[in-house]
Amino acid sequence: MFTLPLGDTARLRPLEPRHAQEFLAHIDRARPYVDPWIPWATFSTDLASATAVLQRYADKQAEDTARIYGIWLDGTLVGGVMFTRFDSTSGVCEVGCWLEAAGEGRGLVTRACRALIDWAFTERGMTRVEWWAAAGNTRSIEVARRLGMTRDGVLRQHSLYRGVRRDSEVWSVLSEEWSLAGKAAATGEAAAAEVSASDVKAELDRLMRTFLGAFANTGGSRPNLDVIREVFIPQGMIIANVGDEPVVYDIDSFIEPREKVLTDGTMTEFSEWEVAERTEIFGSIAHRFSEYRKSGILNGEPFEGEGRKTTQFIRTPDGWRLSSMAWDDV
Numbered sequence: 001m002f003t004l005p006l007g008d009t010a011r012l013r014p015l016e017p018r019h020a021q022e023f024l025a026h027i028d029r030a031r032p033y034v035d036p037w038i039p040w041a042t043f044s045t046d047l048a049s050a051t052a053v054l055q056r057y058a059d060k061q062a063e064d065t066a067r068i069y070g071i072w073l074d075g076t077l078v079g080g081v082m083f084t085r086f087d088s089t090s091g092v093c094e095v096g097c098w099l100e101a102a103g104e105g106r107g108l109v110t111r112a113c114r115a116l117i118d119w120a121f122t123e124r125g126m127t128r129v130e131w132w133a134a135a136g137n138t139r140s141i142e143v144a145r146r147l148g149m150t151r152d153g154v155l156r157q158h159s160l161y162r163g164v165r166r167d168s169e170v171w172s173v174l175s176e177e178w179s180l181a182g183k184a185a186a187t188g189e190a191a192a193a194e195v196s197a198s199d200v201k202a203e204l205d206r207l208m209r210t211f212l213g214a215f216a217n218t219g220g221s222r223p224n225l226d227v228i229r230e231v232f233i234p235q236g237m238i239i240a241n242v243g244d245e246p247v248v249y250d251i252d253s254f255i256e257p258r259e260k261v262l263t264d265g266t267m268t269e270f271s272e273w274e275v276a277e278r279t280e281i282f283g284s285i286a287h288r289f290s291e292y293r294k295s296g297i298l299n300g301e302p303f304e305g306e307g308r309k310t311t312q313f314i315r316t317p318d319g320w321r322l323s324s325m326a327w328d329d330v
Contacts, residue, residue, distance in 0.1 A: 006071065006111045015070035015080055017054040024050035026077040030100035037137045038098045064088060071108050078103030081112040091127035093120055097143060105203045110146050117147065121175045128172055134159060135167035136273030136293065139205045144171040146198055164295050200281055203320050204288065204313055207231045208274065211322065215262060216271045223262045225255045232322045239326040270296030284315040306330055
């Protein structure tokens with residue numbers, strides 16, 4: 001068994017059936033973050049099902065068709081990377097990842113995926129490595145960008161999750177592209193700058209994901225709007241610009257009416273997610289332009305919608321926080 005360092009206290013190594021108990025505990029922590037994007041996480045709900053997931057990958061590794069690896073930080077399993085498909089005959093494979101909150105903002109997934117891609121090209125002679133991501137999974141898409149991948153296209157309404165069809169983006173990198181640019185980007189001063197910038201970007205992604213996830217009440221779950229107070233500075237401002245005049249909220253006045261309709265049965269099966277974003281970071285301030293979609297059931301009638309948000313962030317002594325947000329539904 002190999003162990004590959006990913007940093008001072010982080011390690012990458014095979015994730016095997018013998019790790020099932022540890023894997024289950026990790027998935028229980030990670031479930032709110034990975035369940036919308038990693039379907040097999042939904043199936044790891046007890047020791048037997050967690051063992052079955054890892055055994056399935058062990059069997060596929062024996063067949064040379066897939067592999068799975070865990071990321072340990074300070075001795076605790078916090079995430080992993082995998083070859084979800086590995087076809088040595090065609091020379092095409094697919095890489096995926098997942099991570100719980102404790103591992104975020106350190107560049108662990110990016111470094112682990114680089115190791116897998118480098119192995120696939122240099123040791124196994126693969127021609128193409130793919131990356132598939134739900135269109136709303138901005139964090140996954142950002143990893144693809146940092147890996148130097150190219151977006152090949154979007155498969156519209158490709159996947160079904162809890163009654164909602166979602167678009168899937170397909171990204172890829174070719175062996176010749178990797179040899180020219182991929183490994184160079186992972187070395188020297190350019191890589192150090194990238195890791196630093198990517199750490200900030202990962203934290204801003206996490207804040208936005210937490211904000212949007214606060215409203216979800218799908219599958220009978222309760223929304224957790226209290227986390228909005230955690231991701232915003234206390235003086236934060238939220239502006240709805242969807243009518244004739246803008247409506248300006250402070251944090252409390254924004255939360256109260258939304259918490260009511262999301263918990264009294266007025267609006268059920270609600271979720272919203274980013275489908276595109278552009279984030280710019282300037283030292284201790286940043287802003288983000290987002291396109292998002294939403295769906296749910298309002299007064300018994302299914303609905304879907306979309307809109308745009310602009311969000312401002314500032315770095316505080318307690319870390320990055322949202323300072324203001326404005327949105328417009330279209």
